[in-house]
Amino acid sequence: MSFGSLLGLGQTAIELGLINAITVLALFLSYSMLNVCDLSTDGCFTLGACVGAVVAISGNPYLSIPAAMCAGVISGFITALLQTRMGVDSLLSGIIVNTGLYSINIAIMGNSSLLNMNKTRTVFTDLKAALEGTFLHGQSKLIIALIAVALVVLFLSLFLKTKLGLAIRATGNNPDMVKSSSINPAFTTTVGLCISNSFTALSGCLLAQSQKSVNIDIGSGMVTIALASLLIGGTFMGKGGIPKRATGVVLGSIIFRIIYAIALRFDMPASMLKLVSSVIVIIAISGPYIRSKYPLLKRRLDYYSKKESGGNA
């Protein structure tokens, strides 16, 4: 394999990693901060992709981004409504919304499960045209993904320091405390899920436009990929301030994509890739757990081996 193609693979991994990182940041807000495992992520990602694609195809590439984010807010609002006002369990409400979104997404794409954007003007094609002739030509995906990620990280860093942001964190961190404070957990959960789902939808919208097509499966397995990235990020930069941790999860997302790219290099059939992401999640979760148990295991082994050899352990 040539150096060039390796570089190309690396670049694709970073681009995809950055676009996915927006979903990972969404989960950073809902899962790490609010302590809600939002299982509507897959559907919401596809929703953003569909809405963004339909609006872009209609000739409004710039409107596609806020439109996708608004759709995400609505989806997040419904997930939140189910769990805060209608007594549905938080995991279940995500699954229910996810299921419902499947039909809605097909309806948005005009009763089709695939939309092609080969000739569509998107934010990516516009930037590519604008960069024609400069040394950045051909880097439009990277630039847009980088800007979007930077904006989201900046937003989260500032937002989570405001009173509302602190209230959202407290809701996830100590529900008992929130119960006896002036914070209405129904309100903070709703705001948190609306924001996080708008990011998930933005992520889907950007992925669809960068690969110039949407299909109904574009978001499937997204929640697993995002959780894996979140956990990988957490093992590198799990402690410290919000900006550091948010940057950590972005790195986690890129690392995940690089591992994925390596798996692809081993001529893994495409159908195996979902299994790869599951295995990565398992390693990311169980790795630190098993590592923390290792000293005890070692001590027990030492203890019994000394006993057998007759020494005083």
Added chain:
Amino acid sequence: MLDINKISKTFNPGTVNEKTAVKDLSLHLDDGEFVTIIGANGAGKSTLFNAICGNFYTDSGSIILDGKDITFLPAYKRSPFIGHLFQDPMLGTAPGMTIEENLALAAGKGGWLSKVTKAEKEKFAEKLSLLDMGLENRMKQPVGLLSGGQRQALTLLMATINPPKLLLLDEHTAALDPATAEKVLALTDSIVREENLTCLMITHNMQSALDLGNRTLMMDQGNIVLDIKGKERENLTVEDLLVKFKECVGKALDNDRMLLA
């Protein structure tokens, strides 16, 4: 200040687990009164507190705080003017957030999108230094690293940083070691005096029930069976209180027997 008129609360009505925790209880508090409450387990002390702070609505009766009818006000709308501390020091603070962030959340004046200002941070440090626990130098550390006593002291500070109209203390020193408990109690006393707070404190320590505050209530079977203040209270010893405790409980039992007879 606080007017509780004949409130009742029955848990699990209509089942074998039916339990009337508070029955026709009335209580009037004046501004600045610091009331200690004693009573056996299950006497209804915590139920009374939960009714006041709105963790559930009462089955009957009304609660009026500072002229405002709060009988059906949800808990989160009452909490800006009712501070509540629990026995478990872990309940009052968010362990994953720093001391500064916890205080900011409690102090949080201004709109939802406002940030903590430098002046506020200085005020936090100043208030923390009053605790005399060195916490003012650890403002950027997560609260999870603090000991139970430190967390309870911080909770007390958070509950009173915007002086509430009413402070409810539910055995807030029961889980602490004797030395720390004493420190937190002394702190409670000084904060309540300084801010002239109206305060209700549940305790199982007869000595502190008499030492602190200016009025003592005893509860039994969902009602107040003893209410002493002023001269009568000043002359009361722990032994007297224990005798009265047994007397009241006995009387209540007799009343029940009379009713059943």
